[in-house]
Amino acid sequence: MPTPDNNLAHDSFAYEDEPNKLAHYVSQELDLPMFKASSASIHRIESPRQFYGLLKKKIIQAKRRIFLATLYVGKEERELAYFLCRALARNPALQLTLLMDAMRATRESPKSVSSASLLSHLATMFPDQVDIRLYSTPLLRPGSFKSRLLGKRFNEGFGLQHMKIYGFDDDIIMSGANLSRDYFTRRKDRYILIHQHAPLADYLHSLILLISRFSYAVHYSGDTDVLNHCKKKIEELDDFSSELTDVYKSPFRLTWDGGRDLLLTEDADGTIVPSGLFPPSNQYPVRNWASQAHKDLLEFTERWKQRCQKMEHHHFEKADTCIVPLLQMGQLNISQETEMIPYLSKFIEALRLRPSKSPQAVARPFTTVDITSGYFTLSSIYRSLVLSDRLHQKGTSSGQIPVAFRLVAASPEANGFFGSRGITNRIPAAYTYMESQFWTEVVEKKLNRPIDTAMQDLQDPVSTGPISAVELREWRKYGWTYHSKGLWISPPSRRNDLCLPSSTLIGSSNYGARSEKFDLECSLLITTHAPALRKLFATEVTDMREDARDLMNEEAFRAQDRKVDIVTRWLTQLVKYMM
Incomplete structure (x- = not known):
């Protein structure tokens, strides 16, 4: 150190x-990126209800991208799943990247609805718009003998995807709150909105995409006829319709592609583009990927530090x-x-x-x-x-x-x-x-x-x-x-x-x-x-x-x-x- x-x-x-001086000092001594901003773009969200209301508003208003990193989405958050589905159906140009923790997001499955079952249909319903990824600690793989031996609650103690980043186009909400009912009603937390900051939004979106490369992809395994019906009738259904209820309870599966099949990637100047334009140079193996992840995170940090130094005199005068x-x-x-x-x-x-x-x-x-x-x-x-x-x-x-x-x-x-x-x-x-x-x-x-x-x-x-x-x-x-x-x-x-x-x-x-x-x-x-x-x-x-x-x-x-x-x-x- x-x-x-x-x-x-x-x-x-x-x-x-x-x-x-503190930010400059930390950035310089630790070789970290530093973003300049106008204080007028930073706002406080005061209550859980305001947080939830803003999330729904931002989902519907998003034009290009939604990128979310959270521990889990509450299994009861049918309305949130419905808002995401409706926004994607209305806007074929909208891209959704969702990163959760594998152990926490699958805890209730297969006996009950879980985060994964609630949302897995989005990736199948909108295959060119949606990536849903579940990160699992290198110490435990989902479904492994060790994870089953420890049990679903105790295996979470070995490490989680715990970041809370909620991005919509160039707006970011940083928080400690997860996306579940308690956090929207009666759990005290913090939420800071940073408005219209494209470089920081690109940095955080790129970070989520990098973690997604060594995470599991979530796939819907339910009835595709019901899914196609829901896609056609999404504007006529509500989040408690019988058709969507069946979708939310449907089975899912996890696959490992080493990041190969992600829809989006970071390009040479840090903006987010379709992955076909800048395909990844390597794929992560299903085991023993931690050292490669460490190396790529160091390169990610260095890359963004250099970008921030170049943009320092050209942005946010x-x-x-x-x-x-x-x-x-x-x-x-x-x-x-x-x-x-x-x-x-x-x-x-x-x-x-x-x-x-x-x-x-x-x-x-x-x-x-x-x-x-x-x-x-x-x-x-x-x-x-x-x-x-x-x-x-x-x-x-x-x-x-x-x-x-x-x-x-x-x-x-x-x-x-x-x-x-x-x-x-x-x-x-x-x-x-x-x-x-x-x-x-x-x-x-x-x-x-x-x-x-x-x-x-x-x-x-x-x-x-x-x-x-x-x-x-x-x-x-x-x-x-x-x-x-x-x-x-x-x-x-x-x-x-x-x-x-x-x-x-x-x-x-x-x-x-x-x-x-x-x-x-x-x-x-x-x-x-x-x-x-x-x-x-x-x-x-x-x-x-x-x-x-x-x-x-x-x-x-x-x-x-x-x-x-x-x-x-x-x-x-x-x-x-x-x-």
Whole structure:
């Protein structure tokens, strides 16, 4: 892993007004593509219902392409399947690329409708328009003896396609949300829309196509007469018609073509074209393809870095925002997100040093770093960031600015596994156990103590006292579950009541060991000096903390209802790297 130059904290970063230095720094040091953007093109989607409504609107409005990467599509999402089918029937020029996880998308089959059975008909109904691919970890193949031995729920612990990318022409929605009913109604998540950014859309579409090359193709195996009837009558049917109900329950099969039969590909300048124009130079074997995937992902990253450098002076002249995509694919030996953390730490450290050239006083003399995950289990590198001695050490200089880490996790009741059957019923308690272990480290380092008894955050909707170096809260809202994930950096401000994040991470990563080592993840590092976009990020943080009123401390973890039995503790230690 690259090591940041220690001098960068003093020489390369401006104190408050140049947050885009972080994106430039990460891109340069890790050889990653960086896209410039206008802050006016970036919007927040505020609720699950708005997210679902926008998805349907974008599907119908798409003219050229829809590209979707998700863990799964809910088996009950007949309306979403219907909208995709109708959009494809209405527009023969529309191309759909859909990437899901093989284990999760086939979990309910063959006894019930699954993601694969719900959508497989699209590839057969529109053979020149649709690619549906299911990624399976190199450790397990679908239907193999090992996967059957482990069982459908447990084999998901060995790695998933976890990216959440929803693209429509040149618009992108980045999120942590899957495409199922809970995520459209009562599960708190994040969604950022980036409007009309063709280069970033091409990058993300190309990424999905690359992963699709070493994924399984999904084929419909049901009654083709019923399928042809549905295609002819699609405008007259609704999503609960008996004909479509039969289609959604139909059998399917998975085949491996090594990427040979994909309809689309990335051309020489990065745009997406029919694959016949730029056929792939190699096909992936059904086994032992991980090393080739690693090589192709490195070449993909280098190719896009060079393209971004060429387009830097020709696009987005009014750009005030920078975007660096970060891939984390541990089983394919790609670790851009975790390699970014030392540079993020160096940037935060730089914010502690108030430069002498700054003539104005600092009214809000601390940096806040907000981190949230619905499944709280910080990996070792994120834990080292939060507990860093270097970031928390008290300096002798009067100009040194402290750092406050504010963490938000799901309460047991807001955990998506709360009340589930079988062994998964223990998962909320397992996360409580991991939270308590983390908090023990915080207390041992004395980071739970106030930074300064007089230092408060007047903008925080839940805090009533002095800020501490590390704070942990739990999110709770009646009838809701919590799935948000994100990181925001708010530098010191010259106004005591103004907390405006200048940088954020948005994407699929939960910042845990599983995200680091097993799953396919994609996040965007977004930095900006635009006041409007910084206010949008601030609203995200405030809305999140409004329902994070449960302050966790030693007393909270000692409460009778938070005690974790010995069996759950033992099981957690056994599988914590897969959670």
